Amino acid sequence: MDAINEKTIVTNGFRLHMIPTTKYKTIHFVVKFKALLNRETITTRALLPYVLRQGTENYPTERKLQIKLDELYGATLSIDAAKKGNHHIISFRLEVANDKLINETNNRSLIEEAINFLKEVIFAPKTVEQKSFDPQIVEREKKTLQHKIQAIADDKMAYANMRLISEMCAGELYEIPVYGYEKDLGNITATSAYEYYQNMLTEDDLDIYILGDFDQQLLQNTISATFQRDHQPTEHDVELTEGATIRKDVKEVIEKQPVQQAKLHLGYRTNTTFRDEDYAALQVFNGLYGSFPSSKLFINVREKNSLAYYAASRLESHKGLLIVFSGIASEDYEKAREIIELQMEAMKKGDFTEQELSETKGLIMSSLRETLDHPQGTIELLYQQVIANTKLTINEYFERINQVTKEDIIKIAEKIHEDTVYLLTAEEGQTDEENEL
């Protein structure tokens, strides 16, 4: 049915994943570097995507780099950083149009050009005397990252989420924010960043994904001839033995700011992660509880009580958290919190019908199929397996979802513990209107 044809080859110090498909008009290259979260290096890692986007040996300015991309029929390059469980992942993503759909008279191969270009971006960034990034670029991009960190406070949903995680996971690796720490920026130099980057290139786990309509053998040869590094992918289990913390009393954090809408975020420990066999049951649990418009949170917080425009939950699947998030009027805090907690109690009691259960499974499978109908979605879903060090086929996972019973959900619900409640709310006596000059 939805067979994803993924061919994985361990070669030249990395894993090459090829996913041939004729569904799309473009070819996708994604290169992922993965390391454990580390308080000392996080800010440098967060800075690297910005610095690397500024130029290479042959295309030494951002503008020249972009003009090259434009010449590749508007190819797109993005470099991003993400946190998955206790890992930090830097991804290079390059997307080029399929040659076949472009009326080219000369015989250039966009794929080959794209691979060489990607290699240059990763392995030949702009340097000074081959041992440092360009100091001017690094200083400028430190500002970019600093603004990015500061601007989180202007996106209240993201801010509340960050605050919840930092309160809930204080003392754990997971508290380290993906974009690093503003106060660490001062210590980073063009040389230190370059040195770290060289380490990263050799030490990080490296996965290369290529998805699209291409000749597999030809591509494999090109990649083998282009990408090489000294590294053996580690097969060891990287899950950290941070003990499951069960808080006796729920931690409540209330923060005041001049906001028009309060943000109520609740953090639960699921004590189940992506690699666990009962993860499928947790996903179905989350579907019934909060991830769809048919879920308990949406129906009760929004539809029945008109308290919010949005009220939903999502899983941090590699860490084992369930996060509830909603935007409410400040004065409705107690009421909204009570309704959210009551829904959790209802789930623990198995207060849902067999029909709701089977519809929720249908929605989850449908949304997985949709993810697999999207190039980046397919790659991200396959990469989950790398992070969790599991080898489950898509069909096996569908089967697990299918088999989840009401009892499984009640069992999973018993493992879920409320940990922290975070409320961002309006200051006392705040006026309701923004001022206009």
Add this chain to the structure above:
Amino acid sequence: MKKMNYEMIQETVYSKILPNGLTVYLIPKRERAKTYGLFTTNYGSMDQTFVPIGEEEPITVPDGIAHFLEHKLFEKEDRDVFADFGRLGASPNAYTSFTKTAYLFSATDNIEANVETLLDFVQDPYFSEASVEKEKGIITQEIKMYDDQPDWQSFIGTVQGMFKNHPIKIDIAGTVESIQTITKDDLYTCYHTFYHPTNMTLCVVGNFEAEEMMTFIEENQMKKQFVQANEIKRSFPEEPAEVAMKERKIVMPVSIAQCTVGVKEVTTKLSAEEFIKRDLLQEIILDYYFSKAGKFYEKLYDENLISSNFSFSTTVDRNFGYSLIGGQTTEPDRFADKMIELLLSTNDDSLSEETFLRLKNKKLGRLLRAMNSLEYLANETIHYHINGIDFFQLSDIIQSLTLDEANDFLKDWITEDKLTVCKIVAK
């Protein structure tokens, strides 16, 4: 049923205008797992003043009513439409823009049943006083959410700086006050006027067979009765070519200030041919200056005036058009001055043949890339259809653009009275 093959981009599109006036587009893609259905009415937040169906005199309805109506169509006397789609394994959604209200689903199974659910829920309204009252709390929280978002405030603030009379200056969701006055009768009036099949387009993209799907849709529509509709009379005030305000400052508790420069591009309805030229040239020219390959982008970056969220966008729709350029900046005043200086300098600039070719190729590649997305295909098909253009000819139209056209456009693009500045600052 009309069948169009677009060989170069490998697309086949079926279309038909049904006897009741509904326009249907079908884009089958058997290789995809997903199907996306989009049912759109040519009615948005800017349609504030109009003659209701069957009447003679124009009325003006409360701000935010099109969006309110969008919310309320999901609730029926005995059930919630979200649950109907849920049973069919589909995710429904909807949005309201200045010019359109759209209802949609995505699904991987039960495609005909989902199309039927989409058509039936939109074509069978049920509004009651109680449910209208209940929705006011939900929409109030939606408005409050936007009130805290500097990006949205910056967007709507810039639009308000450009347009003096045109109702796109009204916030799409209305205000907490304006929505309080909305009644169920208002909703029915707007519904019957604007949700007539003659004013609507259905587009389904994804995994289905075209002939069967068209028959299925036709049979569904034959079962329903609609009154005879005449052309909808909407009225819009005169809009001057120059901006309403040179500058606007909105005070919000932001960590980093924002500044957006708006270019007022269009204030009247254009012919289809003018529309598409203008649409493409605006995009190409903005890309030329403000993309990461752009010379203005490089200047702004080197002078520390922009952050990583710097962006630009441009729109032409029904009877308006604008471009927006900006983002977070620590120096909104200097950013605004520099932007105005740069934009005014474009009058004396011109593109070389080589550059223009690169920009066209980029646009083509980006178009192909965007066409991977079923959502994009459906939304653009309807958007261009409503404006009299065949979306699938876009790649040909791009290739046919000439350097002279681009340079002619550039010569008259910017005048000082078309520029507005909107700043979001903490104090």
